[in-house]
Amino acid sequence: MSASTSGGGGGPLSPQAAAEFEEGIGLVFGRWTALQMAVENEWGGRDSRAKADQLAASIFSWFANSKGPFNYEDLEDMMFDSISDSFNADFEDGSVGEVAKHLLKMHEECLQSNFSSIEKLRNTRPQGNAVSQSRQIANEDDNSSSDDDDEPSMGEDEAARSEDMAVDEPNPSRPTPDADGWTTVPPRRGRGRN
Known part of the structure; x- marks a missing residue:
């Protein structure tokens, strides 16, 4: 332009x-x-x-x-x-x-x-919180390796729901029992939905 x-x-x-x-x-x-x-x-x-x-x-x-x-x-x-x-x-x-x-x-x-x-x-x-919102989004991006690129500006509630969904659904990138037989247990907030 x-x-x-x-x-x-x-x-x-x-x-x-x-x-x-x-x-x-x-x-x-x-x-x-x-x-x-x-x-x-x-x-x-x-x-x-x-x-x-x-x-x-x-x-x-x-x-x-x-x-x-x-x-x-x-x-x-x-x-x-x-x-x-x-x-x-x-x-x-x-x-x-x-x-x-x-x-x-x-x-x-x-x-x-x-x-x-x-x-x-x-x-x-x-907006007084624009910087802190951007920092939060940047931190979410840094902390997750399998985010959907379709939703770059997830809000706090949406991010929490997304994490809950990731807990309930099988995720191939999340380890199941390792060689020693140990399994990572998901957080409690994902229970009770079935």
């Missing part, structure tokens, strides 16, 4: 639009779960928050100092490189591309003095 700009080469943002866009970048970053996890867990060291702020400033500068048209792949590549350099991480959850698309759309709107998407972000608070 390549965002086109209006008029000869796009022109710069007005001072009001530039201020709105800069705030919008911060609002988007505040809701970007992968980035917030990187900051909270200090993947970039003690100055992880400053590195996230620098990433936002670099993106704003990229838009402010480029003539356009603004290319999605260029923005996404720049974001991937910055995240890799700053946090020694690769966000492979697709969020970099989503954020890049959102920023391109937001910039296009700001060029037209349309600040509705920024206003919407301003009026909705980020």
